[in-house]
Amino acid sequence: MATDRDPLNTELTRRRFLQGTALAGVAAFLAACTSGTTESSAPASISIPTPPPATPTPVPASPTPVPSPTGPLKFANWPAYIDLSGKAYDTEVYTPGSSPTIEQFKKKYGVLVDYEEKIQDNKTFYATIQPQFQAGSATGWDLIVITDWLAARVISKGWAEKIDHGNVPNAVNNLVDSLKNQVWDPANDYHYPWQSGMTGIGFNTKVLKAAKIAEPKNLTDLYAIPSNKVSFLTESRDTFGLGLLKLGKAADPATTTVDDLQAVFDDIKPLVEKGLIFADNSYLKNFAAKKTWAAMVWSGDLASSGTEGDTFQFPAEGVMIWTDNLLIPKGATNKYTAELMINFVYDPKIAAQIEDYVYYVCPVKGADAEIKKLDPGAESNPLIFPPADVQAKYHNFQFLPDALEAKLDELYLELSGG
Numbered sequence: 001m002a003t004d005r006d007p008l009n010t011e012l013t014r015r016r017f018l019q020g021t022a023l024a025g026v027a028a029f030l031a032a033c034t035s036g037t038t039e040s041s042a043p044a045s046i047s048i049p050t051p052p053p054a055t056p057t058p059v060p061a062s063p064t065p066v067p068s069p070t071g072p073l074k075f076a077n078w079p080a081y082i083d084l085s086g087k088a089y090d091t092e093v094y095t096p097g098s099s100p101t102i103e104q105f106k107k108k109y110g111v112l113v114d115y116e117e118k119i120q121d122n123k124t125f126y127a128t129i130q131p132q133f134q135a136g137s138a139t140g141w142d143l144i145v146i147t148d149w150l151a152a153r154v155i156s157k158g159w160a161e162k163i164d165h166g167n168v169p170n171a172v173n174n175l176v177d178s179l180k181n182q183v184w185d186p187a188n189d190y191h192y193p194w195q196s197g198m199t200g201i202g203f204n205t206k207v208l209k210a211a212k213i214a215e216p217k218n219l220t221d222l223y224a225i226p227s228n229k230v231s232f233l234t235e236s237r238d239t240f241g242l243g244l245l246k247l248g249k250a251a252d253p254a255t256t257t258v259d260d261l262q263a264v265f266d267d268i269k270p271l272v273e274k275g276l277i278f279a280d281n282s283y284l285k286n287f288a289a290k291k292t293w294a295a296m297v298w299s300g301d302l303a304s305s306g307t308e309g310d311t312f313q314f315p316a317e318g319v320m321i322w323t324d325n326l327l328i329p330k331g332a333t334n335k336y337t338a339e340l341m342i343n344f345v346y347d348p349k350i351a352a353q354i355e356d357y358v359y360y361v362c363p364v365k366g367a368d369a370e371i372k373k374l375d376p377g378a379e380s381n382p383l384i385f386p387p388a389d390v391q392a393k394y395h396n397f398q399f400l401p402d403a404l405e406a407k408l409d410e411l412y413l414e415l416s417g418g
Contacts, residue, residue, distance in 0.1 A: 048183045048399045049156030051190060067336045072112035074334070075143045075341065076125070078324070079117040079281045080301065081195070083357035092284075093117070101354055105344050111337055120280040121234045122150045129329065133159045138331035143338040145194045149237065149398040151325040152184035160190040161328040167339035168192070170346035174365045178391070179323065184399075191325040192342050195300070195360035198386075198394070199238040199320035202283070202297030206309035207290055218316040219246035222294055223267075228275025229293040231283050232268070236412035238320050239278070240264050241397035242296055245317035251395040258407045265411040278416045299383050300360035312383070314390075321394035323363070359383050 080092050088098035094117050097103060102113050119125040125146070129139040133154070146154065154160050165172050171192045179193050201222050208215055208225075216222040219242055222230065232239045241251040243264035250256070268276070279286060281301065286292035288307045299319075302310040326345075328338045344350055348366030355362045356375050362368070362384055372379040382390050400408065 049152040050183065051155050051185055052158040069109040069111040069337045069340060070334045071337055072114040072334075073143065073337045073341060074141045074332075075113060075115045075338075076118040076141050077115065077145045077194075078119045080284070081117070081145070081324075081358055081360075082115070083354045089357075101345065101350055104350070105341060108344070109337070109340055113341075119145065120282070122147050124234075124280075126150055133157070133330065136331075138333065139329045141329050142332040142334040143341060144327050144329060145324050146327060147235075147398070148182075148184075148323050148325065149400075151191050151327055152399065154327060154329075155185055155190045159330045161330055161332055161335050161338075162189050163192070163328065163342070164336075164339060165189075167336065168343040168346070170343045174346045174348060174351075176363050176365055179363050191327050192346070193363035194324045194326050194345075195358060196321065196323040196363060197360045198299040198314075198383075199233070199235075199242060199296060199322070200299060201294065201313040201315050202287070202302050203294035203311055203313065204287055204290070204307070204309040205311055207293045211293065213293070215311075216294055216313060216315075219243075222296070222315070223271065225294045226274075227271040229291075230271070231277045231279040231286060231292050231295040233296045233298075234278050234280045234416070236408055237397050237400075238298075238322075239268075239296060240408055240412070241320045241395060242315070242317075243268060244397070245315070245395065248317075251318075251320065251397045253397060253400050253404065256397075256400075256404060258404065261404070261407050261411055265415065268415060272415055298360075300358050314393075318393050318395050321396055322398060355384050361386060 079094075082094065082099050083101050084092065084094060084098050085100050086098055088095055094115060096115075099115065102115050105111075106113055125144075129141070129144075132139045151160075165188075171188070175188065175192065179196070180188070182188075185191050201216050201219070203216060203225075205215060213225060214221065216225065223246065240261060244251040244256065244260060247260075247263055247267060249260050249263075279292070279295065281298075283292055283295050283297060284301060287295070287302070287310055297312065299312055302312045326342050328335055332338060345354065346364055348364055348370045351362060351364035351367040352370035352374055355367055356371055356378060359381070360383070362371075368379040368385050371384070378384060
């Protein structure tokens, strides 16, 4: 039976051990990669959704009183994407009361938070809120976490509330420079990053050793592992982006053609016929059950939520880069409270607390100094604070022209069967 543990305690727990051993291939990655796409922002030649025109704000006749927090704050996020304590620290499943960050926020502001691990992939979650957006009604959420391309789409359609920067001074002051000035929301009027991450290779060292299979160092190696023990991602941009790199093609929306996508499809189709599956965060359960031996995975998952032997590998060809973002949906009941939460998680101490659990790329200045106090050595972990030479190997496949996205959807649907 698991004992309650404080995630801020540096005792070598099972989970802490896994975090310390779940990273591989950094040196080989840096040595073997070509320059690739070096910017995490979208190519300028791509048509990117942009915010709707601003409407003038009428000047109030008298000073606007500071609002009071209201709740419960309805917060939709991905699994294993916030700090947890007690039994949840090891089970990695949020239950009410299990997140120090949520509990500290509730205590500070005297408001309830209904936090749910509701998002497994962007398109599936979007399908649950798009009808409300189109009808002009509230989604039922006050704060959601969605990836760049979808965040840009929601903002461009006028479906996100404008953030009052006066309510989020921590975010204004502490957002890292590399995530500022995004074309789709250059002033951060509608979004602030939650976490960034990289998409690469995951595998279990113990299982591969038992099967006498070499650990994959590149994508060609991954494709060679028995297909019925491999999964690719339900996020088609990740799967096809890495597929392009495997074929020696640039994962760059500005240069990728329909024929390039077809080539990726043709390369993956035989694997599907031999048992390859597509998975969201459920690949974690498949790793734990040893149903999956190797996979395309998101960088923090195996460090934060994996089992012993689970390892993240920077593939020699490069990694995909993406950012998940905090947005307040149009018509949110508790907009001010959502802004308070955005401000709260941009406090470097709180950000460090979150990072020490999730092990994704931190968007908050000063969190590296704070995490050093909690977990010495974490401040130099490239999964959380990638150095410049790692960042130079990023490939961004987020913002696709309409025709290319339509083809991607068509090909992925045929591969996945729905």
